[in-house]
Amino acid sequence: MTSIALNEGAQRRGIDLSWPTFALLTVVLSILVILPLFWLIYYSFRSDAGGGATLDNFAALVTDPALVRAYALAIGMALGVGALACLVATPMAWLVARTDLPGRRHIRMLVTASFVTPPFLGAIAYEIIAAPNSGIVNIIYRYVFGLEPGAYLVNIYTFTGLVFAIACFTFPYVFTLVANALDRVPADLEDASSILGGRALTTLRKVTIPMVLPAILAGTLIAVLQALTMFGSPAILALPAGFHVITTKIWSLFQFPPRLGLAAASALPLLVITMLLLRAQKSILGRRGYTVLGGKSGTPRLTSLGPWKWAAMAFVYGVLCLTIFFPYAALIKTAFTVTVGDPINFDTLTLRHWNFVLFDFSATRMALYNTILLGFLTATVVTAIALVVSYLAIRKTIPGAKYLGFLATAPVAIPGIVLGVGLFLSYANPTFQLYGTLWILLIAFMTIELPAGYQQMSSAFAGVHPELEEAGRILGASRLRTLWEITAPLLRTSVVASWCFVFVGTIRELSATILLTTANTKLVSVIIYDLNESGDLGAICVLGILLLVASFAVVFAANRVPVLGGAQMNARG
Amino acid sequence: MWNRPITAALLAVGMMASSSAMAEAPAPYQVTPELEAAAKAEGKVVFYTATDVTVAEKLAELFKTKYPEITVQVERAGSERVFQRIGQEYSTGIYNADVIETSDAVHFAYFKREGWLEPMVPQEVADKWPADERDPDGNFAAYRAHLSVIAYRSDLLPDAEAPKTWEDLLDPRFKGKMVKAHPGYSGTVMTATFALTSLLGWDYFEKLGTQDVMQVQSSTEPPKKLAQGERVLEVDGNEYNVFRLQDEGVPIKIVYPEAGTPLAVGNAAVLAHAPNPNAAKLFYSFLFSLEAQQLNSDFGGLRSFHPDVKEKEGRLPISQIKLLHSDPAQLEPEILTIKSNYEKYFGT
Numbered sequence: 001m002t003s004i005a006l007n008e009g010a011q012r013r014g015i016d017l018s019w020p021t022f023a024l025l026t027v028v029l030s031i032l033v034i035l036p037l038f039w040l041i042y043y044s045f046r047s048d049a050g051g052g053a054t055l056d057n058f059a060a061l062v063t064d065p066a067l068v069r070a071y072a073l074a075i076g077m078a079l080g081v082g083a084l085a086c087l088v089a090t091p092m093a094w095l096v097a098r099t100d101l102p103g104r105r106h107i108r109m110l111v112t113a114s115f116v117t118p119p120f121l122g123a124i125a126y127e128i129i130a131a132p133n134s135g136i137v138n139i140i141y142r143y144v145f146g147l148e149p150g151a152y153l154v155n156i157y158t159f160t161g162l163v164f165a166i167a168c169f170t171f172p173y174v175f176t177l178v179a180n181a182l183d184r185v186p187a188d189l190e191d192a193s194s195i196l197g198g199r200a201l202t203t204l205r206k207v208t209i210p211m212v213l214p215a216i217l218a219g220t221l222i223a224v225l226q227a228l229t230m231f232g233s234p235a236i237l238a239l240p241a242g243f244h245v246i247t248t249k250i251w252s253l254f255q256f257p258p259r260l261g262l263a264a265a266s267a268l269p270l271l272v273i274t275m276l277l278l279r280a281q282k283s284i285l286g287r288r289g290y291t292v293l294g295g296k297s298g299t300p301r302l303t304s305l306g307p308w309k310w311a312a313m314a315f316v317y318g319v320l321c322l323t324i325f326f327p328y329a330a331l332i333k334t335a336f337t338v339t340v341g342d343p344i345n346f347d348t349l350t351l352r353h354w355n356f357v358l359f360d361f362s363a364t365r366m367a368l369y370n371t372i373l374l375g376f377l378t379a380t381v382v383t384a385i386a387l388v389v390s391y392l393a394i395r396k397t398i399p400g401a402k403y404l405g406f407l408a409t410a411p412v413a414i415p416g417i418v419l420g421v422g423l424f425l426s427y428a429n430p431t432f433q434l435y436g437t438l439w440i441l442l443i444a445f446m447t448i449e450l451p452a453g454y455q456q457m458s459s460a461f462a463g464v465h466p467e468l469e470e471a472g473r474i475l476g477a478s479r480l481r482t483l484w485e486i487t488a489p490l491l492r493t494s495v496v497a498s499w500c501f502v503f504v505g506t507i508r509e510l511s512a513t514i515l516l517t518t519a520n521t522k523l524v525s526v527i528i529y530d531l532n533e534s535g536d537l538g539a540i541c542v543l544g545i546l547l548l549v550a551s552f553a554v555v556f557a558a559n560r561v562p563v564l565g566g567a568q569m570n571a572r573g
Numbered sequence: 574m575w576n577r578p579i580t581a582a583l584l585a586v587g588m589m590a591s592s593s594a595m596a597e598a599p600a601p602y603q604v605t606p607e608l609e610a611a612a613k614a615e616g617k618v619v620f621y622t623a624t625d626v627t628v629a630e631k632l633a634e635l636f637k638t639k640y641p642e643i644t645v646q647v648e649r650a651g652s653e654r655v656f657q658r659i660g661q662e663y664s665t666g667i668y669n670a671d672v673i674e675t676s677d678a679v680h681f682a683y684f685k686r687e688g689w690l691e692p693m694v695p696q697e698v699a700d701k702w703p704a705d706e707r708d709p710d711g712n713f714a715a716y717r718a719h720l721s722v723i724a725y726r727s728d729l730l731p732d733a734e735a736p737k738t739w740e741d742l743l744d745p746r747f748k749g750k751m752v753k754a755h756p757g758y759s760g761t762v763m764t765a766t767f768a769l770t771s772l773l774g775w776d777y778f779e780k781l782g783t784q785d786v787m788q789v790q791s792s793t794e795p796p797k798k799l800a801q802g803e804r805v806l807e808v809d810g811n812e813y814n815v816f817r818l819q820d821e822g823v824p825i826k827i828v829y830p831e832a833g834t835p836l837a838v839g840n841a842a843v844l845a846h847a848p849n850p851n852a853a854k855l856f857y858s859f860l861f862s863l864e865a866q867q868l869n870s871d872f873g874g875l876r877s878f879h880p881d882v883k884e885k886e887g888r889l890p891i892s893q894i895k896l897l898h899s900d901p902a903q904l905e906p907e908i909l910t911i912k913s914n915y916e917k918y919f920g921t
Contacts, residue, residue, distance in 0.1 A: 242920035
């Protein structure tokens, strides 16, 4: 024992790297977050014409009708998306979490898997389905009713069409949060209501819904935020409809000669709105405490749907069709037919788009390679940083560690396109010649994904009791060694999950990417966007399918790697 | 005030003098075995282009059959985005591109002024190209030309009902049926918009803006929207994309109004800081070879300034079309006005 004790003292002095790690992380995170914001603010006060200090850029925000209109439309769009996502996701989450709906486990899995769909790909799928003339739905509509060419049922190139297409791919946020919250509603409270004579609907209205209301609101806020800062879908659907939202407007300010000052100034209100929304979300979620007060006091009771089962099935499968089955079917159909409007038969079936993408199109291989590489790097680095930061912050090992947590969460307030502008201003200058390399993209993705990784890791940490780590420390291991050998293995599933989450997030990113890629740093998302501008839908669908297959394969593999405890955990779980 | 004309005259004389002094293009070069060897050693050429991606890739393929050792990296985007990208890159000291090509002649005046181009004249250009289709200083030459045309789906719109003039497009019966590319994105459309505003005035566009026109970005896209059946009529768009779709059997017809059709000239040049200078020189000379130009015409439907290129049958020879030329020197100061007016009338 004595020898161990002595040993411990020696090791502790030599190897405890908490302080250096803390200092290093503080510096890295500060650079990641603060530098782009600094340049953004600096440029917003800089005149595009002469370069002197000016307030003209901010004046333009109020006086330029094009900018004001773009902001108004973006806010309207985001609110519409939030409302629609909430209206669809909440009942669906209840049906899946709390009723005897057939196949609900699979439905839940499908909705979670649909996170992988990049929204811009979804928007393109909806171009194929619901363009007023060539859209499949409208072709069928005209055929069935024998209508004139030009008549249409739905038009995706409209404001409502845009709201719909974005809501289709943001409702999983609301769904997941609400379904998880419903899982945690203690059954005894509901039982109490029924015992006191409350009927099913009364219980739902007076007990269940109030308890998950914070989750509903929080999910809706996330959907609003996602829509507000989204670039891909508006660029694909709003421009043909003849309007700008703020993200596409900012992007258009980068057309040469770039108006950087105005772009920076236009980005700042987006940052402010985002921060306000996040504060709102925090204050709502902050009161969530009472929902878990009862803990898991009883298995949630499942409501029997009885005769309503069929209506519920129709609703749920209808939503799944609109958000998953139809878009994917459209992508696959387009990938294998000559032009979008063609019916499917032996004359129109073709592999020409595959041939073009795989063999003729020189950008494909590089873009796939870059995308997967950056996905791997970002996911690994972010998970590692998030692991260490949450350890330091949650275990409060060092005074001030919670500020590290704050820094890691801060980028959530920076919309992708704003970060793109900020990073371009920070790193595309003679001092840091990172523009044109993969590094600038890695920095961008790390900054964007860090909050998500940190959120996941810190909540996972909160669930591991410190006594196991203390045991390791008592036996003489350094803090980092304890983290590596005891805590990390215990957190395997969370680590793998957050790795996958970050990986998928990286692959679907377009809004910061679009400003930061160059010829040698193409990503799949960007070539899809480029091809969309020249109208090559077949090639896009092929690339989209490749991208989705690649991401599913990586996510699948990551969950199966034995070193990461994949097989074990699955056996246990 | 009286001395202003004199100053202007002096300036003009001075500029002429300086330009005639500068107008010593480097001596034409031929493809020598040494150049080929040096190019092969570099093994790669990066081509920034605004030509339709399938055409550009086809051209790269042809080059690869001649020089399998050299890969061609084709970077295709709309002219204005190519311009935006090269501007971002050169102003931050990033030199990725070897050879550049866009359909907006203003860009090349700008590149030349900034000193971003490496003057060189392939023998073929010196021998065959008309003098006004190449830079007197040898910085760039007209690699291709195409028209921005009105076209319609002949199966969905009977010939008798098709528009004949620019004004016909304002007819209410075409409301909601048209598609159009964007001048902020497409050099062809920027050139065409300038030519048409000079011919018809902005109030023409103001009226066109009320016709519920579907707005796309690149001028390669409207013909594709016609092929998809998304719209029946295009206000503008590349003639060469229409030719290519016609070759594939899509029923599309072009309208050449009597008042004229806008012409866009696509220049090509080698960049001053080309990372693969020899491969760039070789590829640049290849671009103007009869072989490449004939491929552009046959497969790509592009118009060529090479006198020996034979136009496919069934295409109206360019000599029989009234062309609307735009002078890049006059267009350049108008670009911001065009963009903001356009946003006013069309929303984006």
